[in-house]
Amino acid sequence: MCFLHPGLTLLLQATCSNGDGGAVHIPDGYINLITSAGSGAVAAGGLWAALKQTGRRLAEKQIPLAGLTAAFLFALQMLNFPVAAGTSGHLLGGALAAILLGPSMGILVVAVVVIVQALIFADGGVTALGLNVLNMAIVTAPVGWGVFRWLMKVLPKTTASGVGATMVAGWVSMIVSSTVFVIEYAIGGQGGAPLGTVFAAMTGVHALIGIGEGLISAVVVGAVLAVRSDLVLGTADLALSRTATAPSGKAVGGIVAAGLAAALLLVLVVAPMASPAPDGLEFVADDTGFAAAAEEHPVGGPLADYGVAGIENERVGTVVAGAIGVGATFLIGFVLIALIRRRRPA
Numbered sequence: 001m002c003f004l005h006p007g008l009t010l011l012l013q014a015t016c017s018n019g020d021g022g023a024v025h026i027p028d029g030y031i032n033l034i035t036s037a038g039s040g041a042v043a044a045g046g047l048w049a050a051l052k053q054t055g056r057r058l059a060e061k062q063i064p065l066a067g068l069t070a071a072f073l074f075a076l077q078m079l080n081f082p083v084a085a086g087t088s089g090h091l092l093g094g095a096l097a098a099i100l101l102g103p104s105m106g107i108l109v110v111a112v113v114v115i116v117q118a119l120i121f122a123d124g125g126v127t128a129l130g131l132n133v134l135n136m137a138i139v140t141a142p143v144g145w146g147v148f149r150w151l152m153k154v155l156p157k158t159t160a161s162g163v164g165a166t167m168v169a170g171w172v173s174m175i176v177s178s179t180v181f182v183i184e185y186a187i188g189g190q191g192g193a194p195l196g197t198v199f200a201a202m203t204g205v206h207a208l209i210g211i212g213e214g215l216i217s218a219v220v221v222g223a224v225l226a227v228r229s230d231l232v233l234g235t236a237d238l239a240l241s242r243t244a245t246a247p248s249g250k251a252v253g254g255i256v257a258a259g260l261a262a263a264l265l266l267v268l269v270v271a272p273m274a275s276p277a278p279d280g281l282e283f284v285a286d287d288t289g290f291a292a293a294a295e296e297h298p299v300g301g302p303l304a305d306y307g308v309a310g311i312e313n314e315r316v317g318t319v320v321a322g323a324i325g326v327g328a329t330f331l332i333g334f335v336l337i338a339l340i341r342r343r344r345p346a
Helices: 006-015 033-057 062-077 094-101 103-120 129-138 140-154 159-188 195-231 249-273 280-288 314-343
Strands: 081-083 087-089
Touching: 033 103, 033 129, 033 159, 033 314, 062 094, 062 103, 062 195, 062 249, 062 314, 081 195, 087 195, 087 280, 094 103, 094 140, 094 159, 094 195, 103 129, 103 140, 103 314, 129 140, 129 159, 140 159, 159 195, 195 249, 195 280, 249 314
Parallel strands: none
Antiparallel strands: 081 087
8 A cells, every 4th residue: 555565566466457547346237227226226225334434433644545535545456457368357345455454444435436436536336335335345344354354363473474364355355246146137237138147257357366366455465565664554553553642644745645645556568468358247248149238338437448538549548537536535435534523523
């Protein structure tokens, strides 16, 4: 979160290839409107609960860190990495955000990213927004947190254990998220694909993508533990911190500046090289026959598909769009968490 760790750079260089960034978001049309609306209601309830829980436990210095995490997740989600069988994947980030910030704030941070992607970058459907918030934020953050905390209870209380537990938590969160999509498809899926085929394809390809999710999450958490371990909320009560005092406002400002610089560097250097292969959901939709049910995004806009209208150079357009996304997610995440703290009863 805070610095571009050498291990993260090597991992991304090893997994990226030429093409555009993308995301594993459900487009409009895959799931019918009734199921989408129901999922939206569940997602709204989950976000309300997360808002209330965050307000009870929020510390002032977490406000800029929440904005930073949102911006960093946005940058990481642009980095599609290739996996087997001609498909690609990218970070969901729910487990990572939960381990860094706690499950309730992790939900909110990932939800900010998903909403910005759908409404500004036409990435993920509008009627499917509740589905995507549910699958990518409300499911993954608590699952990742629960797996991480359980493992840290049974493993030695060391940094290496924290890194390993993060990897497992990221992998499990990806599998659970893909399984929830299968449940949604079973309830209201369109396109006529056999449910058993969809289940086998989704869990199979996302088991592979989950390895990348776990690795990237582990490298980021490992980097933060190495630099400022007291900022990892998931290990705050496990005596892993090397610092006896909470970070000062100046220290937090430096961490945020370094983290934003790292996110922008990822957008500048790595995002334009992301894999052009279809992501896991697109691959499964093509393979099982329900891809034709997808509907065109109703909003679109000048930043659709992580390009910029009027900029013909694809690489430059990706970089500019990514930089705008990093700035937007940081500001929205920062303002949202600041408002939650301001409205908290004294």
